[in-house]
Amino acid sequence: MIIDVHSHLWAPPELNSNGMNLLGSDGSYSGMEPRIPDERFVEHLQVLFKALDLVGTDFQMVSPRPFTMLHSRGARLVDVWTRWTNNAVAQQVRLAPDRFIGMAGLPQVPGEPIERVFPEMDRCIRELGFNSVLINPDPSEGLGGVPAMGDPYWYPLYERMCEYDVPALIHAASCCNGRETYANHFITEHSIALLSMIKAGVMQRYPKLKIVVAHGGGSVPYQVGRWRAERGSFPDLGKGSVEGRMNQQEGTFDDALRCFHFDTCLHSPLSVELLIKVVGTDAVCFGTERLGSGSQINDATGRSFDDMKPDIEAMDFLSKDDRYKIFEGNARRLFTGLPD
Amino acid sequence: MIIDVHSHLWAPPELNSNGMNLLGSDGSYSGMEPRIPDERFVEHLQVLFKALDLVGTDFQMVSPRPFTMLHSRGARLVDVWTRWTNNAVAQQVRLAPDRFIGMAGLPQVPGEPIERVFPEMDRCIRELGFNSVLINPDPSEGLGGVPAMGDPYWYPLYERMCEYDVPALIHAASCCNGRETYANHFITEHSIALLSMIKAGVMQRYPKLKIVVAHGGGSVPYQVGRWRAERGSFPDLGKGSVEGRMNQQEGTFDDALRCFHFDTCLHSPLSVELLIKVVGTDAVCFGTERLGSGSQINDATGRSFDDMKPDIEAMDFLSKDDRYKIFEGNARRLFTGLPD
Amino acid sequence: MIIDVHSHLWAPPELNSNGMNLLGSDGSYSGMEPRIPDERFVEHLQVLFKALDLVGTDFQMVSPRPFTMLHSRGARLVDVWTRWTNNAVAQQVRLAPDRFIGMAGLPQVPGEPIERVFPEMDRCIRELGFNSVLINPDPSEGLGGVPAMGDPYWYPLYERMCEYDVPALIHAASCCNGRETYANHFITEHSIALLSMIKAGVMQRYPKLKIVVAHGGGSVPYQVGRWRAERGSFPDLGKGSVEGRMNQQEGTFDDALRCFHFDTCLHSPLSVELLIKVVGTDAVCFGTERLGSGSQINDATGRSFDDMKPDIEAMDFLSKDDRYKIFEGNARRLFTGLPD
């Protein structure tokens, strides 16, 4: 079974359209949740089913589409809009429970305590049957001021995740700073989140915490030499002039890195190969975001960029068991609620 | 000859110490430039000579140490401090002209026009004999508000670089946003700079512009699938539901990427290998920042992380000519003033 | 003929849905304008046609739906989104030119010169055949800092309107200050705009300027006693203690008020009656915003609140000619491009 740990809601335009009205009314329209008829939704899903079948994906974790989560647009919007989108995820899951399970969007608001997301998180897990959550490491959406994910600000969320035993996918959302596209902001923020959690020793503090870093861990597997070096000691030649050891944490950087999981959503076989070699096969989960940012046709292959299954199957440095872990095994170890 | 395009000033502590006084006095001490006796400086350089000899580096471009450039600390400081550090670079070069040539730090100040750097840039090139400049893509040092490097804000600088035919190393500096270490901010900012310049078509506008992106291009070579996909077209199945082509620029992303150069300063052979495979041997210059962030001992090899020469020599997918380009040839194509 | 000077775009959800993606991508999706098939749009319009026929409205000026204009969300969005919505207006007009003509939304951005709207304004008038514009008196959408409409900031726009001889409907948009709903912000801002223009003598400066203040002039006709008093002189008794004349403008407040026009979009016969009595029949244009904020059923009458025609017909203080002016004549005097 091919399990895709990273995919987003595929809803008809009525959802976003009402979201625009909600935004325009600054939350006044909170009572006007779109009621999309099941048949309309199912019809809309046909494109997605066809796309998944084409590449052989059997099952997806479905979360709200991050770049429209509006986390930086005020609590008044975030609460309502998160509920609407999670409800739409639940509808998609209900319409095809053999293909999807829900991953909850959280009503994060910059400047407010993280505990504010608990009621919606509880609702999604207990009432809607979701098996995981999506964490936006930067709910300011590029405007700054949010503590990085190693900060105690986030610990109550980690505790609750452990209590529920639900994993999280770290995935940034929109970006309004005028310097980065939202697409690049994902990479920026996933890297910051991962390095910050490693530096703070979050996984040592919460050994049962389950984290998947989307888009292959941002820049970290590629820049890994930098972070390994930080834990090294200086050679004799520098004595007296180059100072001691910069990073005084115990263990190697690689040990720390392997406490996390990473999806394969890199749209490039060479990069996925690097990822697997750096973090190991136990830490990589198949994830493609299909239909999404990689669904375009790669002229070099004639296949979509996010059709990664053949590429992984072709990596001869992987054993059969390695491939099983990546396609299915690691996901089964992390997530509950998956079909047999 | 092994030419290292990425290294920083190795000055005795008197320089930084006076910098601290300059900072503490908010520029009042502008008349108190440190005068370091040549013999004191030469003695201090012995550690560096030993370190370069150990790994076989023959020649370095020397720029101010970026993370102490203070660009976000106010014009009053930046002007004086940049002049002092460039003068110290010039002293280091003067004391060992067979090993070093100067790369100018620029007195960039967020919120002020880029033209403000021209007098110091002119002084460094004309009077001090430097052959290149160091551009900080984020002089706000993590506080935001600076136009990304594709913005017309930067064009006067590109024009002047073309006039002088001097290349630039893109290299971020400090970071004060409390979320990233300065070391990670380099990666963030080099990625933003590169993607922004590509999106704006800067190299098409200034075909003679020479840019080296430090630290292996940030995250871009690893996340390249994402950016390739953005230029792809959607498959038939999406017709009517997934919209047209997101990125309407001409040519492939790889074409655009190869207009830039990249250093090897990644401290990890696997990553350097990925870099070379993605951007090609014509676009990679040997660069190590030695002595610097990678000079610690890698326990796995017993060598410093920044001792990349043996690793590159061991890459069997490279031809002898490829290696020549990386170690020397590409640098010679880009930079003037190199020794024979 | 019943001409409604105040109505908004009635587009299928695909428009707003793409708007949400545009917002989420902070403008990255600028190339993905929705292409709504004519048949889909026409089908969607049937509800509107039925609603207009039901109340006897023959013709409407159609402008973008103000509360989703996103003026405060950054230039990057505003330019694209305004173009998309004006194009959708043009499509609606093209599909039923006997019922609609376009009123242009303007890409206003707080903090930028008003001249920035000229290219889009020109395009709408010259290329799309619109006959009027919609002015948002507060593009900050409740955040403040925008000069009121009597300020010279706006004069270039007034000049261009006079050159084209196109009228404007003053109509506020969203409101993000957390104190007012957008619906009340309309009233706040229309009042500020009107009083500011009167105090500055804008209509004396631009005698050919044509302004319709939406929603019956905000609070001004009701609070008119306050503004009349301001121009009065103090009685003898106050000599020496109550100071001179506060407002030193020439003419009465009523003279000034009658240089403007007002729509009947008040959803209450008593209020429309007050409006007509205060500003006179020459200054009132039939306007209902149908389908919109008044289309709900009034249980007291069994008709929609915005079904104002019977109420105006029932006002016995109006002559037949008065009614003609309100329903049609005043609009014909102001607007060009109306059907015979």
Next chain:
Amino acid sequence: MIIDVHSHLWAPPELNSNGMNLLGSDGSYSGMEPRIPDERFVEHLQVLFKALDLVGTDFQMVSPRPFTMLHSRGARLVDVWTRWTNNAVAQQVRLAPDRFIGMAGLPQVPGEPIERVFPEMDRCIRELGFNSVLINPDPSEGLGGVPAMGDPYWYPLYERMCEYDVPALIHAASCCNGRETYANHFITEHSIALLSMIKAGVMQRYPKLKIVVAHGGGSVPYQVGRWRAERGSFPDLGKGSVEGRMNQQEGTFDDALRCFHFDTCLHSPLSVELLIKVVGTDAVCFGTERLGSGSQINDATGRSFDDMKPDIEAMDFLSKDDRYKIFEGNARRLFTGLPD
């Protein structure tokens, strides 16, 4: 007896003059409260007595003159200045207890909890014998950030008002936002306050709360159609396209409106007539602010704008009992401490 529920302090210039020194010294002059000799104050009051006698007003609630309350100028000033002005009100009342009773100004400061006004409120009611309070719905004076009056921020004040059984006059103060005059800001803010309290159901939560909204309720009675419609249901024709019921509160808007009281301070008979017809005779109290913003001569009548008694007497749709309620009865129902 004609009871005027809305009037302001009529003090000699020494009060304001010392206020200016207090302001200039940023509160340093807190020990220099003006001591105005009674004979000086009485002499100054003669103009007011003459003005009241001229129009037949028997009795007034006297509050500080709102536009000089300085609420946005810092706690240091507000505390002292409010005490000084309440003391001057007390002096005016003491000098003519058959004509006046005190309404307390409150030392409101934006950004500080509303409980901060309690000591001065207590002092005014217990020690100075005042029978009501003046609430400024926007102590930021146009700068924003103050929760609207439906917000729980204000509930402790409502509770204390209920405990004391003292009514409040909602009356805004100065305005420093550069867009509105203070006079228009009153209208803006009274509308926001009223709509916010209705939306939050404040009167349902505090059924014994007594609120008079000054200046005839701002824009609300005129724009009432808008707010009635918001509670309506959509007609059949809109099914499927126009969404459900926007406002889900119980009861009609008119029911909600009639839980409040309104003064007649509109300076225009037509508007007072609209007010009475919309909110009913039980909800209207005679209030003129005389001497104040309406004391100028209306050239059309030869009387002051604020001389509303003859106009109300001339309204033939009112019964004798209706008039009694407006002139006296409603005030007696709301306020204690009135003379027989």
Next chain:
Amino acid sequence: MIIDVHSHLWAPPELNSNGMNLLGSDGSYSGMEPRIPDERFVEHLQVLFKALDLVGTDFQMVSPRPFTMLHSRGARLVDVWTRWTNNAVAQQVRLAPDRFIGMAGLPQVPGEPIERVFPEMDRCIRELGFNSVLINPDPSEGLGGVPAMGDPYWYPLYERMCEYDVPALIHAASCCNGRETYANHFITEHSIALLSMIKAGVMQRYPKLKIVVAHGGGSVPYQVGRWRAERGSFPDLGKGSVEGRMNQQEGTFDDALRCFHFDTCLHSPLSVELLIKVVGTDAVCFGTERLGSGSQINDATGRSFDDMKPDIEAMDFLSKDDRYKIFEGNARRLFTGLPD
């Protein structure tokens, strides 16, 4: 003749009272300048005449009372209020031209160019016959951001002063930063102004400029050792460790200091003595601010603190000519328009 170069307007309370209304209305009451009858003003002046006669002061320069100048409260207020107060100064002068001449308050506004004060400055000098101006070195009134008086921001004002040959009294105004009283802010700002002008060499640039620094030059004469040392050279012992000469200006600090003038408004004989000894008798002008901050009774002497004449007469280190300079001669050298 005893000439007092430092005194402020002594107006009846009507002026400040109207100022408070102007402030409360945020400038709306601009048409309501107080018209104080001459007899009322003359009666009010009797206290001042008595106070001056008591200490033997013959003549005063009269400027607006600085701490109520409202410079930080917005251009709308500053323009009107400055005109009103200068007019009141002119009235005081007109009523007693043998005792007073006017010193113009300037409508300074932080963040606006200094040229904005020229029209009012011109009016005061040309139309009202004033002979000098009062400069507030900190129109932000403690909020920061105003360039110090050595900055080119101020040069156009210096040029115009030279053209008119009018001196300025440097005198700060209110202070709203919550840390200093306005009275201490005077000392802070006069010191900053003086040191900044010295450091920038303003008097070398404008040799004809005439500046009197109020309140005895702030802290500078007392802290003069600090500023003298800054121009000294380091002794041999520090060679190599203590750096060069900090201040590279030519001439001694004392030379620079003596280009300015200082008033005696220190309310303490010992301090006036220090002042005279540090800056010399040519640089000191009699100034007392009477009636003002020093008019209280000194229990130690039974005289007012600002009754400095006997103290200066008692200083035996002064010659008769020295005393003449201080009491009269220096003022005559600086100011025009003085009585014989």
Next chain:
Amino acid sequence: MIIDVHSHLWAPPELNSNGMNLLGSDGSYSGMEPRIPDERFVEHLQVLFKALDLVGTDFQMVSPRPFTMLHSRGARLVDVWTRWTNNAVAQQVRLAPDRFIGMAGLPQVPGEPIERVFPEMDRCIRELGFNSVLINPDPSEGLGGVPAMGDPYWYPLYERMCEYDVPALIHAASCCNGRETYANHFITEHSIALLSMIKAGVMQRYPKLKIVVAHGGGSVPYQVGRWRAERGSFPDLGKGSVEGRMNQQEGTFDDALRCFHFDTCLHSPLSVELLIKVVGTDAVCFGTERLGSGSQINDATGRSFDDMKPDIEAMDFLSKDDRYKIFEGNARRLFTGLPD
């Protein structure tokens, strides 16, 4: 014995140099405290020993050099940097315990509670054997917002000082407001601190508190007339027009002033004389800051400005006992841990 209560750390450049790296890394280099070999430090101290011997100073309180304390640069830096500098002070003391004792720098951070400094304060007193602390009255370093030293914000620090019986030297640090040099900011802030503490009655509240105000009390002894007058009463002539007593505190200003101590660090004999005459010999401690801002040669005397001993010895209004107090006795009364 000549005891100098005011001197600063004299460390080799390695300290500041590492401080610059700490700053550039925004605290990442927290593990890289410089380890300066004792012999290197001792060699560096020879210049200081020679300088002290030359002027006859026997013993100094040594505190961090204030203008490089970086208090406004963020908690991340302040904590580490304060620890490093206090450790360097301790090293200097350890290397010459007969000449020095430590005065602790405190890790003050604007906007954080003062209690944050307690752990480092405790460490310095208990572990490092320091006998006093250095208080920066403005850790914002000129940016504002810090409560003045009379504010309850500071009381927990005063309490802890009393518990330990350690005195404090009030000494400002850097200044980043662009208007003042740091050197003048000292004077500004010491004046504000002293006046604020007097106005708040801090010494009455904490009678055992020991405070030395550096640099001779800023401007206060010179401007003392101003503050004395504030406590005076107005003469008969002002009755009715000049208001009551401004300052209602008990006792004279001089009484209040003499609860504090002041150093002689004024670099000018005339000013020291004024200081002693104003505050009395019991309140003055010898303090020179040597080597520091006054160590330059005074051409008029051929001695350093900070060589104040001969000047004080030459003041013939002082008795032998007075001189003993100033040079030694007052310090012994205040400070513990001094050598016999």
